[in-house]
Amino acid sequence: MSTQSRIEWTEMTWNPTVGCTKISPGCKNCYAETMAKRLRAMGMRGYENGFKLSLVPDRLGEPLARSKPTIYFVNSMSDLFHEKVPFAYIQKVFDVMGQATQHTFQVLTKRAERMAEFCDGVAVPSNVWLGVSVENRKHGLPRVRALQGVNARVRFLSIEPLLEDLGTFDLSGIRWVIVGGESGPRARAMKPAWVDGIKQQCDAAGVAFFFKQWGAWGADGEKRSKSANGRQYKGQVWDAMPQPV
DSSP, X not given: OOEEOOOTTOSEEEOSEEBOOOOSGGGTTOHHHHHHHHHHHTTOTTOTTTTSOEEOGGGTTXXXXXXXXXXXXXXXXXXXXXXXXXXXXXXXXXXXXXXXXXXXXXXXXSOHHHHHHHHTTOOOOTTEEEEEEOOSHHHHHHHHHHHHTSOOSEEEEEEOSOOSOOOSOOOTTOOEEEEEOOOSTTOOOOOHHHHHHHHHHHHHHTOXXXXXXXXXBOTTSOBOOHHHHOSOBTTBOOBOOOOOO
């Protein structure tokens, strides 16, 4: 079912698929995997297979039943462009998003090449934002280049968890950048200098910058609770984002 979200950059989550498989270092401490196991133990519908990739077609119509304009994060518990999700099913998801014009949909993937393949020749609805996860140079930056070739009104980057200095990279065609550190007991630290480099490039390119969190490691390099480290970067909260449709 669609649920209210505690993710700072969205309002609700919608999961017409659940489950995934790990493909890069950003997946190492996947929060969705832990949550799926917990939901399965609770007997939650849709999580009978735990974190095994599963289609949940009876959830497809959920956004159509909600009239209040809402920002939806699509597949917070999966990856819509996973290789085991047929293009025909992805098309059904896009059809729903195209019909639910009152809403804005944020689709985030680590499988940027498959997203680009699906979107080739497809008219992406204007209320659908397409984004890629970026955790490092080797795996993340090629996803940015694939995203830049996709025709979407809003293209965005979720740079979380940020695992290393990304250096200088091309932000052409990117409207929004989210940056965050990793949470959880096995979290890897994010260094302030890495964030500085991204923020400076966003400012130079006129890209909206959203700082989500420090995570388990603070700006001072000390490990403490996520809430104790907070969301402030350089003394303030940065929460810019493109305007919803």
